[in-house]
Amino acid sequence: MTTAPTLDTTAVRIIRGEDEHLAHNYHPLPVVVSQGEGVWVTDVEGKRYLDLLSAYSALNFGHRHPALVAAVTEQLGKLTLTSRAFHNDKLGAFAAALADLCGKDLVLPMNTGAEAVETGIKTARAWAYRVKGVAPDAATIVVANGNFHGRTTTIVGFSDDPTARDGFGPFTPGFISVPYGDAAAIDAAIDENTAAVLIEPIQGEAGVIIPPEGYLKAVREICTRNNVLFIADEIQSGLGRVGATFACDREGVVPDVYLMGKALGGGILAVSAIAANRDVLGVIQPGEHGSTFGGNPLAAAVGLKVVEMLATGxxxxxxxxxxxxxxxxxxxxxxxxxxxxxxxxxxxxxxxDPAVGTGREVAERLLARGVLVKDTHGQTIRIAPPLTIRATELDWAIEQLKLVLDD
Structure with a gap:
């Protein structure tokens, strides 16, 4: 479907320009993408690649899905930003639709996934003090080893990934980390000061780590029994990726708080949100939390269309x-x-298999065959194509992987 990509002077010049002026916080594969449509992208030399990463699940509906582009284009011609100092005519409809999708009363919109996580943390602490009765500044949140919830200083403080954490302290206190997939360890870590348990139903950055069957149900029961909030980070796993609206649906579990992002913006804008019932999210009062761009009309328009698309099943x-x-x-x-x-x-x-190479080396070899994936944690590659992909395209991609593994 494509020839092996090579970098001529145009691509090299662009990459060198980035290296000269961009902070080196990423180590991207050596491809310069200039166009995208559906499950395919095209580089500056006109070579096509099958996108099996979907921008870490932000592109669940593929590149430039016509319905999403139409929604954004229409809104661009009307209104893009008011800030939350004023009402706009799109936010209410978006909030109502998203709340209905989640089965919750309230939604608080933000921009990035990390902002959604920070909003969840603040909400849990406020709930602990104002509803549960935890002593001031004593609230704790139980998290899991191997987690990835974002890159703010608070969040990396409870990461155990040295690349994300080392050199960025001192860190915010109040987090207790236990082994992922071990419900008994969560139970043992809870005390009278515990505000919430914050976990990914499936750990994405760790390498698509799926917990044992029954884990989420056990977490739900433990949180209910101990009057602790269950916060599910569905930023990568949610919004259709795993074959259900949310990964928690796989066990019929409903958390107290959903954290959403990535695909909520349709691969067009940064849109995130948290959803919870009024007795939880209602603890946030005017002036305590917000964002200039959170809930802007453009974001609300694309978010509403995303929710409508997901509602079809x-x-x-x-x-x-x-x-x-x-x-x-x-x-x-x-x-x-x-x-x-x-x-x-x-x-x-x-x-x-290390005998074949590292995850990065396999990703580079797949790149040469027109397939885009990304490595993580040394030996793992992640595959997360747009949900619009066809079986024949998956077959072709796996054939390329076979050839790479046989090299």
Missing amino acids: EYQERAVALGEHLKAKLDELIGHGVTEVRAAGLWAGVDI
Whole structure:
């Protein structure tokens, strides 16, 4: 479907320009993308690549989905920003639709996923002091080892990833970390000062780590029994990615607080939100939390269209069927350059045999064959194509992976 990409002077010049003027906070693959449509992107030399990363699930609906582009284009011609100092005619409809999708009373819109997590932390602490009766400044939140919730100084303070954490202290206190997937460890960590348990239903950055069956149900029961909020970070796992609207749906579990982002902006804008019932999110009062751009009319317009698309169930169904197809194809590679495959819907973590190479090396070899993936934690590549992908495109991508593993 594509020839092996090579960097001529145009791409090299662009990459060198970035290296000269951009802070080196990322180590991107050597491809310069200039266009995208559906599941395909095109580089500055006109070469096409199948996008199996979807901007870490921000592009669940693919590049420039016509319905999303139309919603944004229409709104661009009317109003883009008011700040929350004034009402706008899009925010209420967006909040109502998103609250209905989540089955919650209230929504608080922000921009980035990290902002959603910070909003969840502030809400949990306010709830602990104002509702539960925890002593001032004593509230704690239980988190999981291997977590990735963002890159603010508060969030990296409870990360155990040295790359994210080291050199950025001192850190905010009030977090207790326990092994992921161990509900008994959560139970043991809770005391009278615990405000919340904050976990990813599936850990994405860690390599698509899926907890044992029953874990989420156990967490729900523990939180209910101890009068502790269950906060689910669904920023990567939610909004159709795993074959359900939320990853918590896989166990029929409803958290007290949903954290959402990435796909909520349709791959066009940074849109995030938290959703909870009034007895939880209602603790936030005017002036205590906000954002100049949070809930702006442009974001509300695209977010509303995303919610409407998810409400049909079409994308969740595609993720189930195509996810089963993808998992079956990937499982065939175990013992042939792959040591383990973990998958949920159209989301997979593939552990590469060190004898074949590192995750980064495999990603670079796939790039040469016209397939875009990203490595994580040394030996793992993540596969998360847009939910609009076709089975034949998945088959072609897996064939390229087979060829790379056999090289």
